[in-house]
Amino acid sequence: MQQKDVLPMKTEVSEKRVVTTPATVQTMTGSEAVIRSLIAEGVDTIFGYPGGAIMPIYDALYDFQQEVHHILVRHEQGATHAAQGYARSSGEVGVVFATSGPGATNLVTGLADAYMDSTPMVCITGQVNAVLLGTDAFQETDVIGITMPITKWNIQVTRSEDIPGAIAKAFYIARNGRPGPVLVDITKNAQVGKLDFNYKKCEYIRSYHPVPELSEEAIKDAAALINQAQRPYILCGHGVLISGAEKELIALAEKANIPIASTLLGLSAVPVDHPLYVGYLGMHGNYGPNINTNECDVLIAVGMRFDDRITGEVSSYASQAKVIHIEIDAAEINKIIKADVPVHADAKTALQALLPHIAPTQHKEWLQTFKEADKQEYDKVKHRELYPEEGMLKMAEVVRIISEKTGGHAILVTDVGQHQMIASRYYQFKDPNTNITSGGMGTMGFALPAAMGAKMGAPEKEVVAVIGDGCFQMTLQELGTIYQSEIGVKIVILNNNFLGMVRQWQQLFFDKRYSSTEMINPDFVQIAKGFYVPGRKVTDRAEIAAAVEEMLTHKGAYLLEVVVEQEDNVFPMVPAGAPISHIRLE
């Protein structure tokens, strides 16, 4: 490495730590510039997998082991989900390294998942030498073309001198506005070529304005609607957590006595035991929150995008209500549901502006309707799910016990399917950002690597992954990463020997024709043992509490397999495409 006047300087790159970065321009390889650029952005954890086209970057990483912790995953998809979990639990940008060709294509699912769920992530892929581009060279794929529709932004860098600028832009775009995944593809010649390195953070892109200008008029119109409302209703989405607007949201609700319901990704923004929290929305959400969407007179949607799992049939969704939609992504406003008062803004900014205009009000009768609906749901569904006395173990009672033993303070990472809906319904979230799940994409195989990343991002928190038997087998190789990197996640497999949610649909809508949903499963505890992760299998109700206790008190990773009722269904349920008022309790 050639150096010009190197005067090491301590730079505060994040609240967590201080690293040494060069104070002046330095000549170095593109690969070293990649690592130094990441350090300048505050990155201390990278999830990745090496290969031919990214070897120079891995070689440069070897010199920075004190500054950057690299987690060697077992599959690149695992790296993306781990980076998602890391980002969601830490609030930082998740970073991934992968090589060209198959390495890069293995990122696709995670990128799409992060894009749908607005998770900030920067993926750096190696690419073949620029002179080979477009020739179908060994391990060449058009990763830019492939990932164009599933990234917030992507770029191919073919010259060393463009690396710092590309990475600076990548981080700016990933973390600002509505966050999302970004991919930077760097050709091998750019990695090995030299450049004069002088990192400058990106603070402005002339065609991109991530912070919308707040309309005072919209705020006043919104306040007027809320103040006149007899049955106002807040829907809390992921945007509340992303913008850190939990306190403002609760303040608004408390000031005007407005019930709050949550979307799947909005869960944990409001403590479940808050008196104004009425439950969870959507296809398998709670009864009251769903039916009352079609009873309210003013719907205040905050940082959510009216996903079809929330709305059911759109034409009959909240058609009686005036809709206030607070949303940072302008393209989401009026996309599915027409807003009477669109508020194009960051949730926190909008709620802060709204609060002084809100008049204290009571809505006792309106709130009472939620209590009555909840009682119906409790009597018909919840009680028998949470406190069964006979038969096989039920998913809900396992979640209840985990919730009780962790006090609702653990980060709950769920995969996709019945167990996800059950866990989302019954875990008693107490703290913000403790719900990590694959919402928009519904990616099976998400939870194990995401839990790993979540633990890396918040080591002080207990992280419990609740996973179905089908999901677990999609990414179980990450047990190897968990062992090698000593990541203390708790893994609970709810094993019903079925692809449960598909089987439920087959039962209800396909005359019980269980086409390819039954699973003959391996011995999960033995598998975990093979990866040096201890575990236990429970089939008996009498053992479950002690087993959960044992798992939580164990130092380090632990796998608990719970054999649950095979043909258990998740109710309530809104059949796909039906109006939400057609929600079934049984």
Added chain:
Amino acid sequence: MDNNTSHTAAASNGTTHSGLREYTVTVYTEDRIGITNRITIIFTRRHINITSLTTAQTEIPGVYKFIITVLAEREKLDKVIGQIEKLIEIHRAFVHDESEVVYQELALYKISTASLHNGNIEQLIRDNNARILTITSEYFVIEKTGHQQELIDMLQKLVPYGVIEYSKSGRVAIVKWSRRFHDHLKDLQRKEADNLKLVH
């Protein structure tokens, strides 16, 4: 273009038999490799047919203007515009109906030189405000600008003379009310240009 639409798909009032209408979409972008792809993917996802696409640099260095004609429903198109504007390298995107734009298209017609002896093609060229660009011993090339239907009408008139080849451009349009946006673009000139210039 990703379509099988014939030139005559849009009737003279801009509405097709399927109820779709012809609109002009203008998109102002940064100069980036792949930007065309990023824009067209959004139309593709919603099954909107792009019938023509023209792009060139504007008077502002580094800012390009895409002029896209589509057959679509207005409501769906407005949502597409929102998703286009979401792309990082896009400044703004607009939908215009026919009354909002002044536009022209250009057609070239290659005709056999032998046909000069058949009837009065010279008069036809004069009457249609077309002109001859080149003449060889085998063929000559006529150029005409105008609205799509005029160019198609001209083609029909030339068919009896033996059209060897016909080529038509996409639309070039000026938006009648775009002054404010152009002021915004001028502001961009004063601001720092995007610092990442990638050469491929």
